[in-house]
Amino acid sequence: MSVNNNIGKNKKVLFASMELIMKxxxxxxxxxxxxxxxxxxxxxxxxxxxxxxxxRKFFLLASGRSAFILQCFATRLVHLGAExxxxxxxxxxxxxxxxxxxxVLSGSGTTAIVVSLLENIVNTVKxxxxxxxTSHPETIIGRIGDVTIKLKGRSxxxxxxxxxxxxxxxxEGTAFEQVAFTYLDGIIAxxxxxxxxxxxxxxxxxxxxx
Numbered sequence: 439m440s441v442n443n444n445i446g447k448n449k450k451v452l453f454a455s456m457e458l459i460m461k462x463x464x465x466x467x468x469x470x471x472x473x474x475x476x477x478x479x480x481x482x483x484x485x486x487x488x489x490x491x492x493x494r495k496f497f498l499l500a501s502g503r504s505a506f507i508l509q510c511f512a513t514r515l516v517h518l519g520a521e522x523x524x525x526x527x528x529x530x531x532x533x534x535x536x537x538x539x540x541x542v543l544s545g546s547g548t549t550a551i552v553v554s555l556l557e558n559i560v561n562t563v564k565x566x567x568x569x570x571x572t573s574h575p576e577t578i579i580g581r582i583g584d585v586t587i588k589l590k591g592r593s594x595x596x597x598x599x600x601x602x603x604x605x606x607x608x609x610e611g612t613a614f615e616q617v618a619f620t621y622l623d624g625i626i627a628x629x630x631x632x633x634x635x636x637x638x639x640x641x642x643x644x645x646x647x648x
Contacts, residue, residue: 455607462613463620466590470621481585483628485567489539490520490629494566497534499525499559500543501551503611507619508543514626517640518633525555533563540565545591545614547577556582571621573614589617 470479489496496515498508505524512522523531525540534540540559544552547570559565560582570583573591580586591614608616630640 451607458608459613459616462590462608463617466617466621469588469590475588478585478587479625482569482587483625483632485539485569485585486625487629487632489567490518490633492537493521495532495534495538496520496522497525497531497538497540497559497565498522498543499540499552499555501549503615504543504545504549504618507615507622508541510619511541511622511626514623514640517643518626518629518635519643525559534559534565536563536566538565540568542568542570542579542583543572543618544570544579545573545589545611545618547572547574547579549579553578571618587621589614589621591617 469475486496488494496512498512500508509524512524515522525531525534540556542552542556556579560568567585568583569585569587570579571587571589572580573589574580575583575586575588580588591611
């Protein structure tokens with residue numbers, strides 16, 4: 439096979455993967471805008487907005503790649519003026535109190551370390567608001583949330599024909615993680631507009647000021 443043919447094949451795989459991700463984003467937009475589910479996003483925004491207005495601390499809990507997604511969300515919350523902490527099993531964070539907000543991200547809803555930390559938090563002190571984002575609201579993580587957001591991810595292997603497994607195009611939690619990143623950036627946009635903030639206002643909170 440020539441070099442050009444290899445490039446062509448790689449492009450097809452690249453764009454096929456991106457197309458699956460885009461289709462999942464659209465499926466989630468349709469799902470989240472449905473009246474049955476839209477209320478949960480409204481409740482999420484209400485909890486976060488009230489937390490920002492009353493200077494509540496935000497604690498974010500996730501593991502693996504989902505933790506990276508929440509770290510990006512944490513950065514934007516800081517730009518909105520929030521005091522934000524990533525939950526770990528280390529003692530460097532301040533104690534979570536009854537006045538704080540806890541946001542949990544887990545595609546499966548069963549990630550062992552997340553379940554363990556979440557149950558410990560709830561059994562020790564009940565935060566003011568718990569928002570859980572998952573593909574499986576029926577799980578322990580989903581049931582603990584005061585507000586639980588269901589995001590659609592890849593729930594079964596995609597096949598173009600018998601024997602052709604294309605799940606590798608969006609392996610494991612990729613579809614969930616992609617939509618979670620986009621959804622949480624959308625939440626930031628909603629909050630910024632409600633707070634009447636401009637892009638320049640957010641930039642002034644940026645670590646480098648640029």
